[in-house]
Amino acid sequence: MKKTKMTNREKRNNKNGFLFVLPWIIGFLLFSLYPIIMSAYYSFTNFSAIKDPEWVGLDNYAYLLKDNLFWTSLKNTLVYVALSVPITIIVSLILAVLLKIVKVGKSFFRSVFYMPAIFPVVASTIVWLLIFDPISGYLNRALRMIGLTGENWLGNPPYTKPALVLMTCWGVGTTVVIILAAMGDVSNELYEAAEIDGANTFKQFWYITMPGIAHVLVYQVVLAIIDGFQYFTQVYILCSAQSGNLSSGSAGTQNSLLMYPLYLFQNAFTRLKMGVASSMAWILFIIVFVLTLILLKVSDRFVDVK
């Protein structure tokens, strides 16, 4: 009697559970799985939005391997990711720690650090353009006041990526708040015990806080990597501001602002090579996938995932 009831309930649960997630499953099939499969198919074809796909085998991939701009864009994005991921995480950590320590005006400061995260990217990029101007920008002006010469941030290839990372650091608000929240979850008793053992603040941070928030950090690193590989709008805006004319396809001095998604976008919608763009998409997908897997595997060893 009781057993059959359970089974009925299980049946009902199976039915309802599935029914409730059905919208997502449909959405997944339509907006994730279908595009991914099609993207793979398109990557072996020659097509534009007007022309129908025509099978060309591995031609698009072969084309990319020989394409200088493809390698430039891949290099640019890898450099950007390699710089931005650790730096933004460290900056977020520092801000979170400061928010944790400082008691006066806590919610004010928290809002200040969070605010840029809600700033529309189009708007913030234009503001940063004013700040980075090599001749009259505020950043160089500040640097000159302290005796430095200043740099051509967005015009000299070695400095473009650090400049972009600086912009990204300004928008880390969400990460800061999340890390702060995670810090709040670390049990106070651990700190008290450490205090009794005479551990200093730094030691407490390293041995109690860090392990306590490690799982959150891993998640944030993964998100930062994915965001890094998708970095598009900022460079799109900067490039059109610098060239004054989108059709020139210019992407900063010696293409130093040509990020991978920007080149993918150009291939798809400006150069009208959607097949090539799809190949680029798949290469990106594989890179992100492999990197994330490696990261999760490695972190499994060190991080006690709750």
Add this chain to the structure above:
Amino acid sequence: MKKKRVLCVCLTAAMLTGLLGGCGSAASTSTTSDAAASTEAGTAATSAAAADTQAAESTGDKETVNFWYLWGGDEAKYIEQIIAAYNDSQDKYEVVGLSTPDQQKVLTGISGGNGPDITDDFGSDMANYANENIALALDDYIAKDGIDTSAFVTGTLDQQQYDGKTYAFPISANVFALYYNKDLLKEAGYTDPPKTLEEMEEMSFKLTKSENGQLTQLGAPLVPTSYWYNSITFDYGTDYGQVGNLTPDNEGFRNALTYLHDYVAEFGSDAVNSYVTSGQSKVNSAQDPFLAGQAAFRIDGTWFYKMAEDAGLNFGLELLPAAESQNGQTYSYLDTSCFYIPSTAKNPDGAWDFLKYITMGDGAKMFITLKKDLPALNSLLDDPDVTSNGDSYSVYLKVLSESTLKTMPSMLNGSDYATALSNAVDSVMLGGSVDDAIATAVSASDGLK
């Protein structure tokens, strides 16, 4: 409690509607053939147009021709005047104009099947549009109406032709001339503009000022970045070659790079590059180096004249002086603005009628006199209403009639080639050698089509 239940029922209902809507569109994706899909696109476009505030309700029984143009602001008003004149001139079609300043948007509209019936672009893009089946070949229309294309100024139709077919008609010719700041020249002891290209280069060194490792006055015409080196390249009578024989290692380009190399060696790579980067992001604004009175020379098109006038500058305008080796023969870099009919146009016949009006008929003259662009029609070159367009105009008309006009090669990989050239310029700007820059450009342009 009850309220919440009602709310939830509503939410669920809304969700179901969303679901069904989603399923509906999904079903149509999988079942319709491409042909059917394009009719659908048509319907959707119509409904989109109905939502548009500029909807074609006022058209009565005239057929609508959708015309998107890249111009905005005052220029858009001129275009609307031409459209109004066209609509009054005949009873068959009603042209509806839309200012769409982003080329990208026009392309996405066209490929989405709900774009314009006619639109404008630069001649340099037409080879690609032809190859990608974005633009409609006009040959049938030309043959049917017996159009004589020799009415266009020699050279201006070249870019609109690809593989033996014509895909667009030019509306205006963009040629380039040299602006100079009279006050700055005077201050440096020059009473006259340069007579030769070499003299201009020499003067540009003396006209450059720097302070604490930063330029405060730009002598060389390095802003905007895209015009100067092409103009110098062509000024030596050389060009970038044609598909199959691309020549980034031509004498003119080498000379342009050598000039930049010497300039950078004199004033410092950082200083020059910073000034150019900064100037480039302010091009044509109040802070544009030339408009702010901080640059001696400027190579630019007709549109710049009014800006310079409005900035209250004491400036002059001349043909870009010939290189010594050319014995007084001048050259100009030519680009055209043109009109084409997209392959997805819903009313190509109406578009063709309007295309004839605006490129060869009364519209062409209106366009040139209102917008003060340079005509691509021979008949307009000595039209009194055109020649009376003002001082600047006579200089540019002289360029059109006296200078040899040169275009970038009409090619599919035009943007790759342009990138290879601008990369060479960038590398010299950053302190690299001319030989290395050219060698890189040669290898990057290898195999481009």
Add this chain to the structure above:
Amino acid sequence: MGDKKVTGRAGRIIPFILITILALIYLFPIILMFSTSVRTNDEVFNTSLGLWPQEWHFENYTNVFNVMPYWQYFGNTMFVTLMNVLGTVVCTPLIAYSLSKIQWRGRNVLFAIIMSTLMIPYTVTMVPMYKMWTKVGLTGTFWPLIIPAFFGYPFYIVILRQFMLTIPDELMEAAEIDGANSLKVFISVILPLSKPGIATIVIFSFMSTFSDFLGPLLYANSSAHYTLSLGLYSYMNEHTVDWVGMMAATALFMIPIMIVFIFCQKYLMDGISTSGLKG
């Protein structure tokens, strides 16, 4: 590090000074935007004038309305944004409920798939999605920007699922004993208790749609469908760059977002702190 004790006066003052400096740096671009928006174009790059404007040119703001159809763009933006919020609110809670509170076969597999879709870069699906919307004739309309929201974005599902996991099962069981079925439990127990979590995803969805750039860039073909992001961007495509106008437009763009932020700040912060964003 503990909440209780930070050693010494220096230990309190130094962090305070540091955080104040950092806060000023973070505020700077926002202040710069407002400061530039009330200047004349000639003053924009004259940094020696400092941040405080000499004269306040508020006419820059009224000019924005002359240069671009601000209200139309604002209306378009709000329409797309509110529809996205609606879609998210309508469908995410049920999905999250099923994934957190109902035991059913395949649930864990499905959740793993949802987590892994978080890893798909937007650029990967961009071209086929574009092609798909083109085929059904919806490019150039708002629908490609709206419809997907009604099927649940994985990011929001994950947030809300984690939030719902924190609701004690006992509350549900009590309702079930009273004979309520899954849907009833959802409506009477889970939904009311999930308000903070739902508020979080509402705000996230509002913010991200409101300022989205790539989506409208791809799908809005004419200025009749432009959103504020695109309107602002089209300032840069004109022949001349009007910096002060652009900054005034930027400020006008920011104001709705800042209002939402100020009103929802507490919800947002609490939501992030309690919800599954922490991984």
